[in-house]
Amino acid sequence: MQFLNALMVLATEEGGESGGGLSLVLPHPEELIAGILAFLIVFFFVWRKALPTINKTLEARQQAISGQLSEAEESKREAESLLTDYRAQLAEAKSEGNRIIEEARTAGEQLKADVVARAEEEAAQILDKAREEAGNEKTRALAEARREVGQISVGLAEKIVGESLDDKMQQDLIDRYLADLERL
Amino acid sequence: MAQVILAASECDVVNEVICAPANVNELFEFPTIFTIGGFEVTRTIILMFLAAFVAVGILYFGLRKQQLVPTKFGAAVEGMVGFVRDGIARDVIGPEGTKYLPYLMAMFFFLLVGNLFEVTPLINFPITSRMAIPAFLALVTYVIFMFVGFARNNFRYLLDTIWPKAVPIGLRWLVGLIELFSIFILRPITLAVRLFANMVAGHLMLTLLLTSGVIFVAAIPEIGVKGTIGVFWFGLGLFMFLLEILIGVLQAYIFTLLTAIYIESSIHFEH
Amino acid sequence: MEGNIEALVGPLSLVGYGLGAIGPGIGIGIVAGNAITAMARQPEMQGTIRTTMFLGIALTEALALIGFVLFFIASAG
Numbered sequence: 001m002q003f004l005n006a007l008m009v010l011a012t013e014e015g016g017e018s019g020g021g022l023s024l025v026l027p028h029p030e031e032l033i034a035g036i037l038a039f040l041i042v043f044f045f046v047w048r049k050a051l052p053t054i055n056k057t058l059e060a061r062q063q064a065i066s067g068q069l070s071e072a073e074e075s076k077r078e079a080e081s082l083l084t085d086y087r088a089q090l091a092e093a094k095s096e097g098n099r100i101i102e103e104a105r106t107a108g109e110q111l112k113a114d115v116v117a118r119a120e121e122e123a124a125q126i127l128d129k130a131r132e133e134a135g136n137e138k139t140r141a142l143a144e145a146r147r148e149v150g151q152i153s154v155g156l157a158e159k160i161v162g163e164s165l166d167d168k169m170q171q172d173l174i175d176r177y178l179a180d181l182e183r184l
Numbered sequence: 185m186a187q188v189i190l191a192a193s194e195c196d197v198v199n200e201v202i203c204a205p206a207n208v209n210e211l212f213e214f215p216t217i218f219t220i221g222g223f224e225v226t227r228t229i230i231l232m233f234l235a236a237f238v239a240v241g242i243l244y245f246g247l248r249k250q251q252l253v254p255t256k257f258g259a260a261v262e263g264m265v266g267f268v269r270d271g272i273a274r275d276v277i278g279p280e281g282t283k284y285l286p287y288l289m290a291m292f293f294f295l296l297v298g299n300l301f302e303v304t305p306l307i308n309f310p311i312t313s314r315m316a317i318p319a320f321l322a323l324v325t326y327v328i329f330m331f332v333g334f335a336r337n338n339f340r341y342l343l344d345t346i347w348p349k350a351v352p353i354g355l356r357w358l359v360g361l362i363e364l365f366s367i368f369i370l371r372p373i374t375l376a377v378r379l380f381a382n383m384v385a386g387h388l389m390l391t392l393l394l395t396s397g398v399i400f401v402a403a404i405p406e407i408g409v410k411g412t413i414g415v416f417w418f419g420l421g422l423f424m425f426l427l428e429i430l431i432g433v434l435q436a437y438i439f440t441l442l443t444a445i446y447i448e449s450s451i452h453f454e455h
Numbered sequence: 456m457e458g459n460i461e462a463l464v465g466p467l468s469l470v471g472y473g474l475g476a477i478g479p480g481i482g483i484g485i486v487a488g489n490a491i492t493a494m495a496r497q498p499e500m501q502g503t504i505r506t507t508m509f510l511g512i513a514l515t516e517a518l519a520l521i522g523f524v525l526f527f528i529a530s531a532g
Contacts, residue, residue, distance in 0.1 A: 022527060022528055023209060023213070024208055024209055024212055024315075024384070024527055025315060025380075025524050025527045025528065026315055027314070027315040027316035027319045027320075028314070028316060030223060030224050030225075030226070030229060031226075031228055031229060031232070031314050031316035031317075032316040032319070032320060033223075034228075034229040034232045034233065034316070035232050035311075035314070035316040035317040035320050036320055037232075037233070037236075038232040038233050038235060038236035038294070039236070039290065039291075039294055039317070039320065039321065041233075041236040041237070041240060042236050042239045042240060042290045042293060042294045043286065043287065043290040045240045045243065045244070045290075046243065046286050046289045046290040046293070047286035047290070049243075049244075050243040050244075050247055050265075050289070051285060051286055051289065053247045054247050054262065054265055057247065057262075208527075275502050275506075276506055366514060366517075370514075370517050371513075373517075373520075373521075374513060374516065374517040374520050374521075375513075377520040377521075377523065377524055378513070378516060378520055381520055381523045381524075438509060438513075441506070441509055442509065442510075442513055445506060445509065445510050445513075
């Protein structure tokens with residue numbers, strides 16, 4: 001800089017305004033003063049006004065962004081919890097449905113089993129009754145047949161013998177006869 | 185533009201192939217418009233204040249409302265502010281960079297507007313092509329990194345620069361000399377001249393090519409076929425115009441980045 | 456013009472600047488090329504490499520910039 005200053009002194013001594021290229025290279029005092037003032041205007045504006053403003057703006061924006069971020073985070077969390085709820089409800093509904101179907105199936109099977117059991121029982125009853133009746137019928141028929149055979153035999157024997165036997169003798173005869181008959 | 189038109193009227197389209205002013209300063213120095221107490225106000229000085237107000241206006245309207253969802257313009261300004269803050273101050277200097285952020289931010293926006301004045305219609309003059317602004321900013325940067333260097337490292341800053349212990353002893357004096365020259369003298373000068381030279385070269389190219397183009401095309405009835413060279417000059421000028429937009433942004437970035445790098449190298453001074 | 460050494464000062468300083476720009480041109484090419492190679496090899500180090508690259512370019516460019524200024528000073532004669 002001292003070099004330049006020396007040159008400047010040299011130039012002004014020589015009347016640098018009228019000279020050739022030298023006055024181009026050296027600063028003119030008026031322009032130097034004007035340049036310094038102009039720069040100071042910008043400098044003080046930047047220092048006092050622009051930088052505090054931009055710092056504040058950036059800070060506010062940062063806060064707003066971080067606020068929005070946390071908000072978004074919260075809504076995301078909310079949505080997630082909602083989703084979990086829905087999932088749980090869905091699963092519950094599904095298991096409920098399964099349970100109902102299972103119940104219905106069990107009930108149906110039970111019903112089927114009941115019906116079959118009742119039918120079997122009824123059938124068995126009917127069979128028993130029929131068998132019993134058949135047995136009764138057989139006994140009665142046997143007794144009937146025995147009586148009739150006796151009476152017929154006695155009647156036949158009376159006719160043959162020609163005499164009527166008293167009741168006691170008649171019964172004995174019949175029994176003996178029947179025993180023989182059975183032995184046969 | 186007055187200067188350019190003046191140069192145009194002097195242009196000898198018959199004998200020359202491109203219009204160049206007799207003195208380069210014609211393109212960079214403007215006549216005094218009015219005087220306030222001996223202070224000569226030229227177009228350049230008005231443009232410097234205009235650049236300051238444009239930079240302030242961009243920042244003011246871009247960051248005015250504390251909107252959570254910014255407009256397109258606001259988002260663009262916020263992007264640039266964030267770029268200087270994160271891409272330059274924090275990435276290069278580290279957490280300490282916040283301390284230098286006002287300076288870096290003001291520098292970036294002022295230089296950006298000043299550089300882009302070159303391609304702004306009706307202005308077409310980069311105020312950074314006057315040595316005053318680059319020299320002043322480079323001087324401030326120089327003072328800052330010198331002050332930080334001595335405040336952090338006492339006189340080790342100077343001694344270790346001259347006598348670097350990390351270098352083999354035979355080479356120490358040479359490396360020390362180069363480092364001393366580079367840090368204490370070359371850094372501020374190149375910082376200022378880099379910006380200045382880029383903008384001067386850009387402005388020279390643009391004005392010469394575009395005005396030559398217009399003048400030669402306008403002179404086609406007089407000089408015939410030779411005037412068609414103006415089309416070529418004008419086309420080249422348009423290409424340079426696009427290139428200058430890129431250079432304007434890049435130089436503002438590099439100036440700010442180098443300032444940050446120099447400050448960082450003074451904070452973390454190791455040799 | 457003939458025999459007038461003064462008239463040569465302007466063109467000579469142009470040639471001088473042209474010569475002075477060769478070295479930095481090559482140097483910046485080397486710096487940038489190697490920085491690109493390094494970035495391609497280790498993309499995670501991009502920030503550091505870019506910073507160092509600009510520092511290197513700034514150092515290399517110094518000569519060209521001094522040449523630029525000297526051109527104007529010399530042509531002012």
